[in-house]
Amino acid sequence: MxxxxxxxxxxxxxxxxxxxxxxxxxxxxxxxxxxxxxHISLRESELSLYLALSEGNRQLLRCAQQEFYQVILYREPSAVNLQAFQQFYNQFAKRKKLKGIGKLQMETILLLNQQGALLLSEVQSICGQTMCYRLDIVHAKKAMSYYEVTCDAAAMATHLQRPLRYVNRFLLWHNLLHLKQQGFILYDMGExxxxxxxxxxxxxxxxxxxxxxxxxxxxxxxxxxxxxxxxxxx
Incomplete structure (x- = not known):
């Protein structure tokens, strides 16, 4: 095919x-x-991209800058990295009664990874606890949001629940700037x-x-x- x-x-x-x-x-x-x-054009300047954000997003990103996030980019994620992501996603999906990543979906993810068509990103708290994952398809200098998942606040320590409010938007904004710096021209937000x-x-x-x-x-x-x-x- x-x-x-x-x-x-x-x-x-x-x-x-x-x-x-x-x-x-x-x-x-x-x-x-x-x-x-x-579609978000990554040909725009960083300032133009920032000004295109809603005022609410800009405010949340300003708050996020005060947090001690650790961002990890897996440009060539290993099978272990992807399995950890799958487990994290499925735990969240089970709590929210959503469809998880099953065997068929994982086979597609692994096939895309073999073709070098994935970017996996993770945010950890200052104590090393995973707070958020994003999985993007990357191809021909274009990228698309594939999966995203944020930890359930109930599973976080009390002192980490406030930083959790900003983490998903922070990681998306971080990735947009990273892809722009890598020469990507377009980001597709997904369906x-x-x-x-x-x-x-x-x-x-x-x-x-x-x-x-x-x-x-x-x-x-x-x-x-x-x-x-x-x-x-x-």
Whole structure:
């Protein structure tokens, strides 16, 4: 299977490919699922990116600067790093009754990692306790938010609960600046859901709302049916 990320024009598909996957393509297609995301241009200056933030975000980032965060960037995360992330994410998902990262999702994560297409970042407290993770897909100088998870306040010591309020936004802002410094040109905030809190958070970082298209295309009717069943089961 051939898979394309963030394509801006019709992809050059090898004739031998029976199934082609797309993630957040900008090329409209009735065969793919349309969704909304937010694109943040990393070509802008750091000052322009900062001014595009909501006033609430700027205030929270000023508070975050007073905290003793330890940021760890795993540009080439090991299997152990990713397993630690999976365990942390699934503990949070279990408490919140959300879908965790199962075997199939982990196989995709490991495959992306083999292709050098992942950036894993972590924030630890001053005493070394993990507070937040972000997992981004990185490809062709473009990046996309893939997974994010913040520790449950109930699992933190009392003196760490206040710093926990700022950590997710702090890490996202840190990563935007890091990617910009590495020459990346675009950050995709991930799918905009109907959850008003999620939409508000993503829109508070500025950027432009765009339509993107994801899914699988196959010329085989049998494979198309199988993919349809797979999609329905999700």
């Amino acid at each position: 051939q898979h394309f990320y963030f394509v801006e024009k019709p992809a050059n598909i090898r004739k031998s490919m029976r199934v082609v996957g797309y993630t957040h393509s900008l090329v409209p297609s009735r065969k793919l699922v349309r969704s909304e995301t937010i 905009l859901t109907d959850d008003p809190h999620v939409r508000a958070l993503k829109q508070s970082f500025g950027g432009q709302v765009v339509n993107v298209y994801s899914g699988y295309i196959t010329l085989s009717k049998i494979r198309a049916r199988l993919l349809g069943v797979k999609k329905w089961r999700k």
